[in-house]
Amino acid sequence: MGNLARNLQQQQQERHNEVQKQHRSEKKNAFWLSPGEKVLGLAFAGMVCFGAIHIISNQADIYKVNKQIQEVQSSIKEQQxxxxxxxxxxxxxxxxERILTKAKKMGLVLNENNVKVVQ
Structure with missing residues (x-):
């Protein structure tokens, strides 16, 4: 009987070891995220990156337009x-007086009778 008890104990230990191996292998195969969640995460990260690049691009365009506005305003002030x-x-x-002196230098004479007022 002693041998039978030992065989029974060994079988139980082997089963226990197999169960532990199965638990360990299940833990190794269990991923934190499923493939669908990974795809959604990558899509979200891509959209965030695209949005950030789009915002930075718009800010650069706004900066260029503001610079051009400042240049035009300075040229307007200079022209004014x-x-x-x-x-x-x-x-x-x-x-x-100046017009009269230029006229006299050119030989013109002021005739008050021939003056016409235009409105």
Whole structure:
């Protein structure tokens, strides 16, 4: 009988070892994520990367447009300054005394009877 008890004990131990091996192999084969979840995760990560790149690209375009706006505004201010300087020159050159002296140098005579006022 002693031999029978030992054989029974060995069989139980072998079964116990097989069960433990099965549990260990199941743990090794068990993944944290299923393949579908991995695909969804990759798709989400790809969309996040695409969105980030799109946002950065839009910010770069906005920066370029703002730079162009600043350049145009500075050129407008410069042209306004030139225009105001030219208006000052026109007002200085169109004084009555200056026109009269130029006319006399060219030989024109002021005849008050022949003056017509245009409105």
């Amino acid at each position: 300054k030139v225009n105001s300087d030219l208006n000052v020159q026109v007002s200085e050159l169109s004084t009555y």
